[in-house]
Amino acid sequence: MPTPFNICLWFDHQAEDAAHFYTAIFKDSRLGRISRYGEAGKEIHGKPPGSVMTIEFELNGTHFTALNGGPLFQFNEAISLQVMCDSQAEVDHYWKHLSAGGPPEAQQCGWLKDRYGLSWQIVPKVLTEMMHDADHARSQRVMAAMMHMQKLDIAALQRAFDQP
Incomplete structure (x- = not known):
């Protein structure tokens, strides 16, 4: 082992x-x-x-x-800890608590810094599936939607993915 x-x-x-x-x-x-x-x-x-x-x-x-x-x-963005989430409730929980006291300007595309300066990525598991979809147009729509978010919104990402 x-x-x-x-x-x-x-x-x-x-x-x-x-x-x-x-x-x-x-x-x-x-x-x-x-x-x-x-x-x-x-x-x-x-x-x-x-x-x-x-x-x-x-x-x-x-x-x-x-x-x-x-x-x-000191910590910097060259390393981050990823929290893979099953639901929007999990995303919301980790985002709320880990970002408490951290710099709001350091929040983009699911990334945040906590009060100690450590970078975290709060990622819905479904996002990784969407980003690896064989249909390049679908994954690119998800990427475009994500780039305008701070905390990731699973429903909005799904809408972008499902768009005809």
Whole structure:
């Protein structure tokens, strides 16, 4: 069996807050172990002894580690986490909660940034089927409709797909 991937997210000092935020949004989630900074390496990491270094958490079966590594690195759009949704209700739920406190100007075509700067794609599963349809004209109409959306609207995408 292949070794599973674990995703490590680098935060300045918000790792524990972020883990609690994410696990409150995803129904099938849990918090895990916390490691703390000690005196060892303090001259390099500069963190107070006892402060959170890492916290493990799981979202829908995917394992994450959140690291308080300092302000040196920040998230950008080069990587995003995709949430594949079965219904508009799911799209609405994840969009509402993950975008809360994030920059509204960073919302386009199903993409958003959360309050920590992490990029997410909230994607209806049916969109991937529409985009891979053998009828190029249908998939292009869906693409054109999607380009004008922030949060994806399954009914509007379906109308574009079904257009004669």
